[in-house]
Amino acid sequence: MRIYIFLLALLTLAGCAVKPVETVYHEQEDVTRYTTKPFITETGGKEIELVAVKECSGKVICMDQDIKLTVKHAGRFSFLKGKDLLLETEQGSINLNERDYSKSYNVQSKAKDGTSGVLSEQFLIWVSEAEFRKAAHAEKASLDVGEHSFTLSTEGREPWQILLDAEKVLAIMGEEQQREYGQYPHDNKAKKKLDLREKRLVSEAAESTWQLVKDSKSPEDLRFFLEQFPNSPFAVPAKLKLKQLERDKD
Numbered sequence: 001m002r003i004y005i006f007l008l009a010l011l012t013l014a015g016c017a018v019k020p021v022e023t024v025y026h027e028q029e030d031v032t033r034y035t036t037k038p039f040i041t042e043t044g045g046k047e048i049e050l051v052a053v054k055e056c057s058g059k060v061i062c063m064d065q066d067i068k069l070t071v072k073h074a075g076r077f078s079f080l081k082g083k084d085l086l087l088e089t090e091q092g093s094i095n096l097n098e099r100d101y102s103k104s105y106n107v108q109s110k111a112k113d114g115t116s117g118v119l120s121e122q123f124l125i126w127v128s129e130a131e132f133r134k135a136a137h138a139e140k141a142s143l144d145v146g147e148h149s150f151t152l153s154t155e156g157r158e159p160w161q162i163l164l165d166a167e168k169v170l171a172i173m174g175e176e177q178q179r180e181y182g183q184y185p186h187d188n189k190a191k192k193k194l195d196l197r198e199k200r201l202v203s204e205a206a207e208s209t210w211q212l213v214k215d216s217k218s219p220e221d222l223r224f225f226l227e228q229f230p231n232s233p234f235a236v237p238a239k240l241k242l243k244q245l246e247r248d249k250d
Contacts, residue, residue: 020159020172030059031057036163046145048072048143050143052159054068069096072121076111076117085097087141088141089141100123169181210234
């Protein structure tokens with residue numbers, strides 16, 4: 001009985017485990033966000049948290065997208081503000097100083113030393129996928145925040161590697177998501193924009209053609225319109241007008 005309970009507990013914990021990369025589709029924005037689990041590292045009594053996010057237009061797994069990297073710190077006093085950021089790898093340094101800074105203060109939160117009041121601050125940084133890939137796959141990597149150097153362990157960077165690999169992202173999804181995203185694992189934002197542009201051009205052509213034929217007395221004009229634009233919103237009035245012309249002709 002004890003063994004059964006123990007196994008059940010393990011299964012429950014496994015089901016609740018945080019995925020290395022979480023996939024969430026936001027229907028109103030028509031955007032899928034892939035978010036890595038928080039990566040916490042510390043040095044010299046300072047602790048920072050890193051989260052990487054990739055956004056794809058539509059319900060797809062896209063590649064070659066810039067990565068949104070968030071660097072967070074929470075404590076009694078400001079730490080990030082005004083400091084230079086560099087991502088160091090054996091392939092060279094990656095400058096992270098094109099960023100947005102924000103902060104908030106919660107007087108009710110408790111700092112690590114037990115005192116009240118916590119200042120939460122963050123840098124929001126956009127990193128090209130090529131640069132982010134260097135950091136994800138580097139043998140050794142560190143993040144320099146001013147004079148402080150935070151080691152980015154290989155284990156901690158594993159979710160970054162998954163984020164950059166479509167097959168790995170698909171592999172950690174649930175069965176339902178795998179069915180949805182597995183159909184179009186290599187679609188991208190550029191293709192989606194092209195598809196939308198083509199649909200818009202067809203719609204505009206249908207509207208222009210309808211304006212030309214809607215007052216025509218020739219059934220052939222209506223048949224031509226329906227052959228060219230069978231799915232147009234104007235197809236219904238075109239069919240009705242065609243029937244009317246055919247009845248009048250009879």
